[in-house]
Amino acid sequence: MGIRDEFGKDLDTLGKAAAGGLQTVSATVTDVTEDGTVHLLMGGAELYDVACTDAYRNRKAGDTVAVRRGVVPVVLWRLGDDPAEADTARTIEVAQDAAQDLIAVSAYTWGTGAPAGAGWQQVTQLWTKKDGAGKGVLYAQLAAAGDTSPDAPATRPPKTVTIAPTDAGAWRGGRPLAGDEPSQGDWTGRGNRRGGWFYGSRISNACAGKTVAKMTVAFTRKRGAGINGKVRMQLYLHNHASPPSGQLNLGDGPEGLLSLAVGAKGTATLPAAWRNALASGSARGLAIYGTGQSQYAAFTGGKLTITFST
Template identity: 75%
Template structure:
């Protein structure tokens, strides 16, 4: 029997004594990982990389779940509201996004003769492009025997996703070749690291002429970087369009936007002042910088999602 299986067996036996032999217990998800497993707080203890059945979908930190205990515990399903109710808003947003590609004309026909009844002759046709980049037509007429259909509500520009063109880690004022992903803090006495993600001028270009509603960034905490438990990630802005050959200079910050355990995925919502700076081009990217072992961690990802107001 492996050390992991023996530990699981011992914990299961202890849990049997504490819960009277219950085979299924409730637990709270603390993180969802890059491998589809979850970290749990169960029976007062932290469990890492617990497998899940396919019945547990849309996994998220904070969920209460039913767990089958044993040498290798398994999450069976989520406890709570009917998924039909909780998924409704998400489905509506997806439908709205898909509808942006539709053109609001029910039919388009032609011929050599005049059209049938109900048609109105256009003297001048006007066209423009709306904020979402879609064509808009307006027909000017000499008379209006029938009322015009209502103009559709102005749609917000499509959501934009921007991936970093580069990333890296710096220590003692220069790039750190020993860290393959952006890293903060220090595990040894060689000095604290700082990591950065670079987007060129793509963020400001995507926001030009638009009103930004929100910016979020998706990250995953790299395994094998620091302690297993949650580490606070200290975020900063920076003004580099590409990775510098010298020091990575930090801007506004720090902001603790995420706390992640090993392998955990998370989405950071940027403060209003930060999204304004990135949209205007006064800032160009994101960085992390922490101190010592307690803040030592590495992150992968960095894809930025930008949503706009109508």
């Protein structure tokens, strides 16, 4: 039986019985997993991988939600203000981003003679270039201007880009661990691990000639590695274009930008100094390194999203 079927059965029971029926409590979302389930803090207890109805959309940590109690609890919906205003802002943002790919011309005609009607101006030379977003721009040079030029459109920043790692891995004792996801800490007493994500020259190439306004990176906490509760990532920079055959050397860090429970996904905003180092190529990628069982965890992901101002 699906979640919606269970929910419908509960509602039907509530309508038929004066006592009992559907009982809900409030809880706080602590993490959202890559599977679409959520981790909750409910009545002082931590619950993991709680399923959600379709009514609970745009899930994020910090949400207060209504939960149907039972042997298998289910998140029913978000509590609080109507999210329509936030959804509208996001819709506008997406539309503006999509509009950067459009080139608007009110009319485009041609013929063998001069155009009919007033207001036409003859172009003596036509100039073109790319703008910051890589789109074509035209400028018409006139022998004499019979009308004022339209205002030039506002300069658009280059489009946001997302860069996936070319490779990733884990190291212990100065040697790579074949097939392992990036990990930190030490669960078995055999030595602390460090992990890395590698991008070649993709980051600096994407940032060449542009001004970076923001750089974020997305990770998911791997299941079956360490405790279920939140573990803070100990993030570093590194200067390797690809996985080294020996030790993974660490750069600036650590920065504790993200704390995730098992299966949870999250996004961290990199400090200004880090994004500048990655954009210039003085750093090449990201690494993690922790000590002991309390910092032991493994992570996947590593996609970088770069937002530009100019």
